[in-house]
Amino acid sequence: MSKLLYVDLLIINGNFVLGPGNEPTLCNNRVSISQDIVHSIIESGLVKELIAERSPVLRADILLRMELLVETDSRIVPGTVHISDGGNGDYFIDAETNDFGSLSLRETL
Template identity: 50%
Template sequence: MKYQDLLIVNGDLVLDAGHNPEVIQDRAVIAQDIKHAILESQLAVMMIAERSQSKKADIRTQIELLVEEDVRLVPGTVRIEEPRNGSLYIFAQTTDFGDVSFSVIEVKDE
């Protein structure tokens, strides 16, 4: 184990059955850190609000550059997918823990 952090979901600390903070490690920490960086940058909000495809492409590039700054990722492995439903998924390869993927914006089908 190289990295350790507390699990945060929807801005709240996650507690286990004993009401202790849930701990995450390594790959999950990297994913959580990158997700929080994207959310704090407001780029995800800009992506949701934007209607222009060219401006959305620019925001997607900005997100990719932000993610690429993380030194725990293999340069050039970041991939962003935005299915038609408005979700936003990030895929990359870590230097020590293999592939990592997570959603920044996830639109649930009803």
């Protein structure tokens, strides 16, 4: 088992996950990094721009800006981030973390 470097409250679909005693569930390391990345993209406003944009060229530009935003996270290896459009509002984020190996996320807009 790897050392707990990052601990956070687990959030799924915008809500805290509660355990049997109604206490918040914790997540750590890769899951914590993953949800931090998703929240940083949402908070940046780039998701709204992506949803509103119809031009394929400008959408590609927004995805590049998202990749650059993710690379600013010190826990991510620069140059390893790739965000792809899976169609039907699905986006896939692949990156390499410094301490926990590869990371793959799927988000639906």
